[in-house]
Amino acid sequence: MRKKISFVILSSSGAPAKQICTSKASIRLFGAAIIAVFTIVGYIVYDYYNLRETTSHLQNREVYISSQLEEIHHQRKQIQEFANEINSLKTKLLALNDFEKKIRIIANIEKSNESENMFGVGGSVPEDLDAQLPLKEKHNSLMRDMHEQVEQLSHASANQQEGFHSLLQSLEDQQNLLASTPAIRPVSRGVKSWITSRFGYRKSPFTGKREFHKAYDISARLGTPILATADGVITFAGKKGLLGYTIIVDHGHGMKTRYAHCQKKFLKKRGDKVKRWEPIALMGNTGRSTGPHVHYQVFINGMPANPELYILN
Incomplete structure (x- = not known):
């Protein structure tokens, strides 16, 4: 016989008491049901909060992905702008190279190595980058081309800098050579003067014999200023035998000039730059x-030259 458990319910209003009888199995079943209900409710609550956390995480991730996509779009735009800047820089370098060539033609200065162009020996001008490529598919290709062209432009700019340095040095040397080359009469054109003897054979005014005159004689009033015919340095200022008081200017580049029969008082001394x-x-x-x-007199590498060839005025 199964044991039963009785529950007596008493009423405070004086109503008859009620008795409920149930088996232990029913109580166990009811307890199990209560536990199951609480378990399900607990799982639902846990799952709800877990779902909220997952949803929040997904929302944050969506915001992060959106910001990353925006950053990628911005970077792709910068890549395209950088590609355009590379093309512009290449155009400017080519313009500078053409400008150097024009200056060399005008100044008649040849390049030391004509076989090497701005992009190296045998190098050709790289084609312009296509900045409008769809970067979703061509991102790596454009980046690789940009990297190669940056290296080429770096090499080209170094060559161009060397070319301009060489050109500047040549122009300075040419300017120095022109300034150091005798090019005027030693007596001003505004002063009344006349040529008394030219470079070459003549009849000596002292012996009457034929002799080679290695100078260019200009007569003028006593005390007329004698001019340096080119830039240089005074290397001698003093008495020199039959030439009397003489001054010598070294112009560099193997060129010297000599001015003889001067007055004793010089306007410049040895070591002065003129x-x-x-x-x-x-x-x-x-x-x-x-x-x-x-x-x-004009001397080129120690040999007397015809001074008239060095008078341009």
Whole structure:
């Protein structure tokens, strides 16, 4: 016989008591049902909060992915702009190279190595980058091309810098050579003067014999300023035998000029730097001379040259 459990329910209003009888199995079943209900409710609550957390995480991730996509789009736009800048830089470098060539043609200065162009020996101008490529498919391709062209432009800019440095050095050398080359009369054109003897064979005014005259003689009034015919440095200023008081200017590049029969008082001394047109002495009649004049000589690498070839004015 199964044991039963009775529950007596009493009423405070005086109503008859009620008795409920049930088996232990029913109580166990009811308890199990209560536990199951609480378990299900607990799982639902847990799942709800877990779902809320997952949803929040997914929302945050969606925001992060959205920001990353925006950043990628911005970077792709920057890549395209950078590609355009590379193309622009290449155009400017080519323009500078053309400008250098024009200057060399005008100044008649050849490049030391014509076989090497701005992009190296045998190098050709790289094609322009296509900045409008769809970067979703061509991202790596464009980046690789950009990297290659940056290296090429770096090499080209170094070559161009070297080319301009070489051109500047050549122009400075040419300017220095022109400034150091005798190019004017040693007596101003505004002064009344005349040529008394040219470079070449003549009849000696002292012996009457035929001799080779290695100078260019210009006569003028005593004390007329004698001008340096080119930039240089005074290397001698003093008395020199039959030439009388003489001044010598070294112009560099193997060129020297000599001015003889000057007055004793020089306007410049040894070691002074002089410029073309600058007075350096006064016309005199010292040494073996027949009258006031300047005995003007030009020496190229130690050999006398015809001074008239170096008078452009």
